[in-house]
Amino acid sequence: MPPDYDAIVVGAGLVGSCAALALHREGRRVLLLDQGPAPRAPDGDARALVLSAASIEILRGLGLWSRLEAHATAIRHIRVSDRGGPGALALDARDSGLDAMGWACPADILLYELRVAMADALGEHVCWDSRYLGHRAGDDAIEIEVAQGDTVRMLHAALLIGADGNASPVRVAAGIATDGYDYGQHALIARVEVTRPQPHTAFEHFTREGPLAMIPCGGARYVSVQCLHEGRALAALRLDDDAYGAELARRFGTRLGHITVAGPRRAHALARQRARRLTDTRLVLIGNAANTMHPNAAQGLNLGLRDVATLAACIGAEDDAGLAATLSRYAAARAPDQRNTVGFSDLLAQGFRSRLCAVSATRRLALTLADLCPGAKQRFVQEASGLAALARSTAAVRP
Numbered sequence: 001m002p003p004d005y006d007a008i009v010v011g012a013g014l015v016g017s018c019a020a021l022a023l024h025r026e027g028r029r030v031l032l033l034d035q036g037p038a039p040r041a042p043d044g045d046a047r048a049l050v051l052s053a054a055s056i057e058i059l060r061g062l063g064l065w066s067r068l069e070a071h072a073t074a075i076r077h078i079r080v081s082d083r084g085g086p087g088a089l090a091l092d093a094r095d096s097g098l099d100a101m102g103w104a105c106p107a108d109i110l111l112y113e114l115r116v117a118m119a120d121a122l123g124e125h126v127c128w129d130s131r132y133l134g135h136r137a138g139d140d141a142i143e144i145e146v147a148q149g150d151t152v153r154m155l156h157a158a159l160l161i162g163a164d165g166n167a168s169p170v171r172v173a174a175g176i177a178t179d180g181y182d183y184g185q186h187a188l189i190a191r192v193e194v195t196r197p198q199p200h201t202a203f204e205h206f207t208r209e210g211p212l213a214m215i216p217c218g219g220a221r222y223v224s225v226q227c228l229h230e231g232r233a234l235a236a237l238r239l240d241d242d243a244y245g246a247e248l249a250r251r252f253g254t255r256l257g258h259i260t261v262a263g264p265r266r267a268h269a270l271a272r273q274r275a276r277r278l279t280d281t282r283l284v285l286i287g288n289a290a291n292t293m294h295p296n297a298a299q300g301l302n303l304g305l306r307d308v309a310t311l312a313a314c315i316g317a318e319d320d321a322g323l324a325a326t327l328s329r330y331a332a333a334r335a336p337d338q339r340n341t342v343g344f345s346d347l348l349a350q351g352f353r354s355r356l357c358a359v360s361a362t363r364r365l366a367l368t369l370a371d372l373c374p375g376a377k378q379r380f381v382q383e384a385s386g387l388a389a390l391a392r393s394t395a396a397v398r399p
């Protein structure tokens with residue numbers, strides 16, 4: 001007898017919700033479960049997540065972009081600067097033939113809208129307040145143990161998809177080890193307003209304490225992302241709004257005029273973590289469960305959405321969604337993109353936090369040289385769009 005579901009997705013975060021929707025649209029029988037409650041409203045996550053052109057293409061394909069577009073701000077220019085000296089880099093989407101280098105979307109609205117759309121499509125096949133406890137893989141199906149309140153039940157599927165975030169209980173239960181690095185930093189997020197906004201322009205400013213990004217969210221609104229060593233980040237969380245605005249101005253300068261803090265701050269610990277394997281018997285890891293990275297290059301979700309598109313293309317036409325050969329094809333197709341994307345974020349994080357004079361001089365020189373070299377800038381902007389990586393990995397899984 002075939003199992004109840006082609007796939008059970010654990011984790012209704014941004015990646016798991018999109019995965020469930022993508023497989024549902026491929027005509028697969030999907031169940032999605034999450035330990036959290038059913039969404040009633042955006043949860044107040046103040047981050048602005050920057051979506052790449054490839055992510056927009058994926059969301060459009062899932063019929064989601066029309067729900068999100070009104071909330072998103074196109075980023076057409078990026079200004080990178082280094083506090084230690086004159087090195088600076090100006091990136092413009094038009095020079096690379098693109099309309100935008102990315103779209104900044106409020107994280108809470110993004111998650112809420114994706115979950116609502118996914119829940120509308122999947123109906124009774126979404127289980128909230130449901131915690132994955134463990135699994136047992138067999139030849140023809142995988143059995144999954146789920147707790148809902150005091151009730152524990154067993155579910156059966158051809159494939160278990162672990163989209164359960166960086167702590168991934170699915171990955172742990174499968175015995176898949178990780179390689180990681182703790183940056184010893186926190187990203188401090190705050191919604192702010194400025195008196196001299198520069199439309200559609202994002203800033204990445206490197207300082208001795210760590211990078212500070214300003215992401216445009218329309219009109220005078222920006223989201224500031226300040227990376228600081230743990231102790232300093234926790235102290236900065238305790239500052240009142242005026243003092244924190246002054247701290248941002250001290251580090252960022254006056255390019256955007258006066259900065260006023262316009263909402264509560266939150267800190268996120270920063271670490272890189274990669275699963276040593278993406279698959280196990282009838283099991284695959286996607287999103288942060290597979291790869292977690294420093295947010296400096298704004299690539300974590302974008303990478304996870306490329307996991308989703310590739311997985312849907314890979315298992316879409318298979319009778320048995322959990323065949324080992326299919327999962328191997330998926331893992332091989334995703335390896336280069338995941339390695340390159342995590343490696344690039346790490347290179348930025350390590351290179352730009354060094355206080356050594358030689359490293360900071362090299363960094364300023366690299367920024368200046370890159371700015372003088374239009375070919376390199378175009379290539380960088382096109383790679384960051386994720387379009388080539390998406391095309392490569394979906395082509396690699398097609399029979």
Ligand SMILES: Cc1cc2nc3c(=O)[nH]c(=O)nc-3n(C[C@H](O)[C@H](O)[C@H](O)COP(=O)(O)OP(=O)(O)OC[C@H]3O[C@@H](n4cnc5c(N)ncnc54)[C@H](O)[C@@H]3O)c2cc1C
Nearest residue numbers: 011013014015035050132164165287288295298300301302
């Ligand atoms: C400060 C910051 C800024 C960022 N900016 C960007 C950006 O601009 N662009 C970008 O592309 N990326 C960005 N990222 C990365 C991005 O946020 C993540 O890559 C993405 O949100 C990961 O989503 P996910 O669905 O894989 O995991 P998660 O969001 O962690 O979701 C995991 C889900 O699994 C559920 N779960 C866990 N355990 C269980 C269990 N036992 N049973 C049932 N459910 C369970 C959880 O409840 C949760 O809903 C940023 C990250 C940070 C920290």
